[in-house]
Amino acid sequence: MYKFKKISINRHCTEHLYMQLYNSIKDLIINKDIKPHEKLPPIRKLADLLDVNNITVVKAYNLLENNNYVYKKIGSGTFVSDIEDNSYLKGFDGLEGEAYEDIRLMDRGQIEVRENVINFASATPTPHLFPVSDFKEVLNEVLDRDKGLAFGYHDSKGYSPLREYIVKYLEFYKINTSIESIQIISGAQQGIDIISKALLKHGDSVIVECPTYTGAIAAFESRGVKMLKAPITRDGIDLNILEDYIERYNPKLIYTMPNFQNPTGYSYSTNTKKGLLELASKKGLIIIEDDYLNDLNFYTDENITLKSMDKNENVIYIKSFSKIFMPGLRLGFLIVPINLNNEILIAKQTSDISTSSLIQRAFDLYLRKGIWKRHITYMKKIYKERFDTMVQSLENNLPEETTFLKPMGGINFWIGLAPGFSANELYSQSINKDIAFIPGGVFYPGNSESNFFRLSIADVYPDDIKKGIEILSEAIIKYYERSNIRPQRKSSYRPIL
Ligand SMILES: Cc1ncc(COP(=O)(O)O)c(C=O)c1O
Structure with missing residues (x-):
């Protein structure tokens, strides 16, 4: 209990008492004053110790749990999460x-x-919901037009008319880029995988949102890297935790979904997006922005991408066409900072040589005909x-x-x-x-x-x-x-x- 005695609650401050308590316990966790899996004091005991209402402690514990700093076990109490845990073997105990x-x-x-x-x-x-008949039309047109060429190997970077058109398509999303930066990929999952292959080696650290997309966990796991978990809140990740991780672990990159995150659906506020970019630029951190759903912005115009604000080339942008078009196309693209182009290209080559020529040509036509907007x-x-x-x-x-x-x-x-x-x-x-x-x-x-x-x-x-x-x-x-x-x-x- 002695560590909790240090917590001081200021009753004259405008910040809610439970928020003060939340922040103090969060700091104790981040600074390792309380260790992973250590039990927090029972609610009533802590309330008595700090002379606050039980409900203040309940609220603070709930917020800590929502942000993954702690976990609760039925009948046992509240325990500190291991946010830097690097063991990926999951038990799924108790389920038969x-x-x-x-x-x-x-x-x-x-x-x-x-x-x-x-x-x-x-x-x-x-x-x-798939646009099958539109796609049938463009496929037929490509077969008539390109004949055998549609079935040849392709440049690993991708079909250049498609890359060229993607640069135009991106103007619609306020992203300014050039054809040299566009790398065609066989789906966003491959994007995450080849970035990992190109940039990470065993023992490196990467920061992931917590919770995050399972496919990314698997890709990083396969590289044997240490995953540092940055809890995701309604506004995005906590930039203080991020800065702390950068200073302590010198991570190679951070994997993010700033808009409609998977699995939470939360989006980063514009301020958090700007803060993340500033931090990345100051510390030389690479950001992977996985944009798998940006188009479905029903109640916000704040779905701006990090890439569109990326002045210093810190962001590798991944676009998937799976959710909005068809997952079976196995098609997407990366926007790669010029200095990383070669490493990424080599990783793509060693993965599958190139993405299907037929699908790239058909999708190119699909974009050029403007059918995608409809x-x-x-x-x-x-x-x-x-x-x-x-x-x-x-x-x-x-x-x-x-x-x-x-x-x-x-x-x-x-x-x-x-x-x-x-x-x-x-x-x-x-x-x-x-x-x-x-x-x-x-x-x-x-x-x-x-x-x-x-x-x-x-x-x-x-x-x-x-x-x-x-x-x-x-x-x-x-x-x-x-x-x-x-x-x-x-x-x-x-x-x-
Ligand atoms: C966040 C996220 N990224 C990437 C992918 C994989 O997308 P793709 O089908 O383009 O490989 C998914 C699939 O669900 C996803 O949710």
């Missing part, structure tokens, strides 16, 4: 049978969904209806103790069970009722347990969203009721009338 197998599969980026299951797990668009408008309309239905269903049905921050766009929703409850356990119950989602532990390097889980709207129709969220909410209520532990209410005061 099909549910266990499902979650292990998800951890490897796969999912097997039975018929009749309402699938909130998959982030792959419903196939009937398709994006169509996809935005479909997804917005699903997004609004999801928000409304969550607001109407989720039990009060369950948290959810409405994102401003995208396809992912990050839901928090009451502290101490397990999303893995909820999964094993809800899959029996034909509802699938992804338990949060899958998105944390080295962690298998979380009270959070991800719901995606990519592969569900509005009617199924309504029905699915009702069933899921019912399962959550039952889970709370069955447990001996009362979920802590959301810390807000209510009238007793």
Whole structure:
């Protein structure tokens, strides 16, 4: 307890008491005054020690948990997370049978969904949304026009008319670049992989948002690098933690999704984006910006990319065409700072020589004919209806103790069970009722347990969203009721009338 005695709470300061407490404990964690897996004092004890209300401590602990500084174990208490943990083997203890197998599969980026299951797990668009007939037309045109050439090997950098057109296409997104910087890739996953191959060696450190995209965890893991976890909040990552990591570990790069992050759906504020760029520029840090969903900005205009503000060439930008066009194209591109061009090109060559010539030529025509703009408008309309239905269903049905921050766009929703409850356990119950989602532990390097889980709207129709969220909410209520532990209410005061 003696470490907590040092905490001083200023009652005359305008900052809320729980925020002061949150920041003080956060500092103790970051400075390693309290060690990973060490238990925090029980709520009442700390409240007595600091002469504050129990609710102040509850709020501070909840915020620490939401930002991944601590984790809770049912019946045992609150423990400090190991935010620099470098062990990736996950236990998934306590889960047996099909549910266990499902979650292990998800951890490897796969999912097997039975018929009749309402699938909130998959982030792959419903196939009937794919622009198949438009694509058939451009494919036929390319075959008539280019004949055998469409099936030859290609320059590893990519088909130059496509690279040239991408430079124009990027003007629409206010990104100024040149054809030399465009590297065609076979999907964003390959982008992450070849950047890792080109720039990282065993033992290097990289910073990842926490939680983050499982495919990135796997790519970094395969390089044997140390992942430093930067907790993600509603405004993006905490720049103080970032600076601290840079100073202590000299990381090679940071992997980010500044808009509609996967899995949380949160976006960095413009200030955080600017702060990140400034820091990267000052410290010579490479930023990977994974832009997999930027177009789905339903309720914000702040979805500006880091790349469009990158004056000092710190950003490697990755664009995926999977979510907005078709994942099976296996097509995307990088914008690479000129000084890294060669290393990235060599890594691409050794990965798959080049991306399919036929697909590059067809997509080039698809862009040049302007069909992409029409398709994006169509996809935005479909997804917005699903997004609004999801928000409304969550607001109407989720039990009060369950948290959810409405994102401003995208396809992912990050839901928090009451502290101490397990999303893995909820999964094993809800899959029996034909509802699938992804338990949060899958998105944390080295962690298998979380009270959070991800719901995606990519592969569900509005009617199924309504029905699915009702069933899921019912399962959550039952889970709370069955447990001996009362979920802590959301810390807000209510009238007793
Ligand atoms: C954040 C993020 N990056 C990259 C990818 C992989 O995209 P692609 O299909 O272009 O390889 C995904 C796929 O879900 C993703 O969510």
